[in-house]
Amino acid sequence: MTLPIYQSFINGQPLANQNGERFDVVNPATGQVIYQVEQADESVMQAAVASAQQGFKTWSAMTGLERGRILNRAAAMLREQNDALAEIEMRDTGKPWQEASVVDVVTGADSVEYFGGQASSIVGESQQIGPDFFYTRREPLGVCAGIGAWNYPLQIACWKSAPALACGNSMIFKPSEETPLGAIKLAEIYHAAGVPAGVFNVVQGDYRVGQMLTSDPAIAKVSFTGEAKTGRTVMADASRTLKSVTMELGGKSPLIIFDDTNLEQAVSAAMLGNFYTQGEICTNGTRVFVQRKIYDAFLAQLVKRTENNIIAGAPENPNTNFGALISAGHRDLVMKYIDSAKAEGARLLVGGSKLQPAGCENGYFVAPTVFADCTDDMTIVREEIFGPVMAVLPFDTEEEVVQRANNTEYGLAAGIFTADITRAHRVIHQLEAGICWINSFGASPAEMPVGGYKLSGLGRENGREALAHYTQTKSVYVGLAPLEAPF
Numbered sequence: 470m471t472l473p474i475y476q477s478f479i480n481g482q483p484l485a486n487q488n489g490e491r492f493d494v495v496n497p498a499t500g501q502v503i504y505q506v507e508q509a510d511e512s513v514m515q516a517a518v519a520s521a522q523q524g525f526k527t528w529s530a531m532t533g534l535e536r537g538r539i540l541n542r543a544a545a546m547l548r549e550q551n552d553a554l555a556e557i558e559m560r561d562t563g564k565p566w567q568e569a570s571v572v573d574v575v576t577g578a579d580s581v582e583y584f585g586g587q588a589s590s591i592v593g594e595s596q597q598i599g600p601d602f603f604y605t606r607r608e609p610l611g612v613c614a615g616i617g618a619w620n621y622p623l624q625i626a627c628w629k630s631a632p633a634l635a636c637g638n639s640m641i642f643k644p645s646e647e648t649p650l651g652a653i654k655l656a657e658i659y660h661a662a663g664v665p666a667g668v669f670n671v672v673q674g675d676y677r678v679g680q681m682l683t684s685d686p687a688i689a690k691v692s693f694t695g696e697a698k699t700g701r702t703v704m705a706d707a708s709r710t711l712k713s714v715t716m717e718l719g720g721k722s723p724l725i726i727f728d729d730t731n732l733e734q735a736v737s738a739a740m741l742g743n744f745y746t747q748g749e750i751c752t753n754g755t756r757v758f759v760q761r762k763i764y765d766a767f768l769a770q771l772v773k774r775t776e777n778n779i780i781a782g783a784p785e786n787p788n789t790n791f792g793a794l795i796s797a798g799h800r801d802l803v804m805k806y807i808d809s810a811k812a813e814g815a816r817l818l819v820g821g822s823k824l825q826p827a828g829c830e831n832g833y834f835v836a837p838t839v840f841a842d843c844t845d846d847m848t849i850v851r852e853e854i855f856g857p858v859m860a861v862l863p864f865d866t867e868e869e870v871v872q873r874a875n876n877t878e879y880g881l882a883a884g885i886f887t888a889d890i891t892r893a894h895r896v897i898h899q900l901e902a903g904i905c906w907i908n909s910f911g912a913s914p915a916e917m918p919v920g921g922y923k924l925s926g927l928g929r930e931n932g933r934e935a936l937a938h939y940t941q942t943k944s945v946y947v948g949l950a951p952l953e954a955p956f
């Protein structure tokens with residue numbers, strides 16, 4: 470059977486590379502190659518930059534209202550094509566249809582719609598200085614680059630392009646080489662909705678393409694989503710041409726459960742924050758701190774619900790709520806973390822092994838895994854695993870748990886469950902994290918800014934704050950009084 474071959478999407482259409490290099494894309498649930506993609510080479514990159522510069526001229530000259538109208542049309546098209554797009558995301562990532570069909574496309578479309586609405590509201594300020602005055606203009610940056618991770622491919626492409634385009638920039642987007650198709654579909658939709666050619670280009674390939682983006686002097690900004698280690702490399706590379714950067718990186722977020730809370734809700738949060746998308750979510754609450762009085766009851770309910778309510782299997786089965794990890798390599802890495810937890814003395818309560826669900830025997834599944842009695846120095850408590858591995862740690866006092874929760878180089882997210890409203894805010898205000906939830910976990914609406922503290926990132930995506938990261942301020946001083954000069 471001949472496999473479909475996809476290319477980069479430049480200036481409103483697919484563009485072939487010249488060196489002929491291709492890579493395979495695998496469905497993680499089956500282990501089968503489902504299509505191939507041409508790696509962007511120097512010729513593709515040059516075309517991408519030239520067309521993005523041209524696209525920027527046209528797009529930035531349009532009014533915010535016009536840009537917003539087009540983005541809103543694109544959002545509507547994303548929703549109309551929800552099922553076809555969700556199927557692409559399911560096959561590329563291995564996540565269940567149950568999730569992809571209601572989350573991935575929807576949250577991408579929400580962002581495009583939200584920033585479509587914001588496009589006409591980007592304003593400067595004006596101030597009188599004696600007889601003179603000045604005003605500021607929020608001007609677009611020019612050609613921006615987006616580099617995405619593989620866990621929410623289409624959503625990430627939307628979260629980066631929507632604010633960039635709303636502000637009048639053009640964007641060259643590089644999806645992860647593991648999940649390249651969603652971004653092409655987004656480019657087709659933008660184009661069909663009326664976004665001019667060159668305003669959203671997609672270049673395909675691995676880190677080499679990312680490096681071409683970060684080193685190109687014609688690119689004004691890089692918005693990156695991925696591992697903290699890669700983020701540091703990207704930022705260092707971008708610094709050579711003094712690009713501005715937004716960094717959405719990894720985490721090892723705490724979820725703190727006080728003994729006055731609704732136990733069922735707290736267990737739901739822990740499961741959601743560790744097993745949704747097979748644990749491949751950057752904001753996951755992978756360090757679950759449980760106050761000692763309810764520790765045993767919490768674990769008992771957690772184990773029961775993990776054993777009974779999680780259905781791992783073929784992602785397209787509507788009952789499946791737990792899919793495959795992105796690759797064989799990533800599965801092996803997650804298994805190494807599980808082995809390290811066993812070796813370091815954590816108590817395995819459930820899971821801890823690979824899975825071979827019926828029909829998906831060659832897929833990359835790891836069972837939802839819970840370790841209890843974890844300590845702060847264990848490898849699985851310190852390092853981001855990005856898989857379905859929950860570490861549960863008992864604690865006694867509020868002061869102690871705040872200190873332990875902050876004892877990490879990351880600072881992406883944090884959650885707290887308590888019935889005491891005063892304590893809820895008091896604790897949250899002390900946590901070193903950019904995205905916090907009280908009696909909730911994981912929600913990330915387009916209206917809410919998200920981003921990390923410490924090694925989890927720089928800048929913010931979503932919310933009005935994102936507009937500041939895709940514009941630059943020009944100050945214009947206007948003299949009405951005669952200019953005084955000593956000469």
Ligand code: NAD
Pocket residue numbers: 616617618619620621643644645646674675676677678679680683694695696697699700702703716717718719720750751752853855881921925926
């Ligand atoms: P990764 O860092 O391996 O790759 C991310 C992207 O960077 C890919 O497109 C990759 O091709 C590219 N890349 C790799 N090396 C590069 C280089 N030297 N220069 C330029 N580009 C380069 O991350 P991943 O494995 O794809 O994704 C998982 C990670 O992403 C996790 O750490 C997760 O926490 C993080 N993540 C963060 C957020 C967030 O919003 N904070 C969201 C999703 C995922």
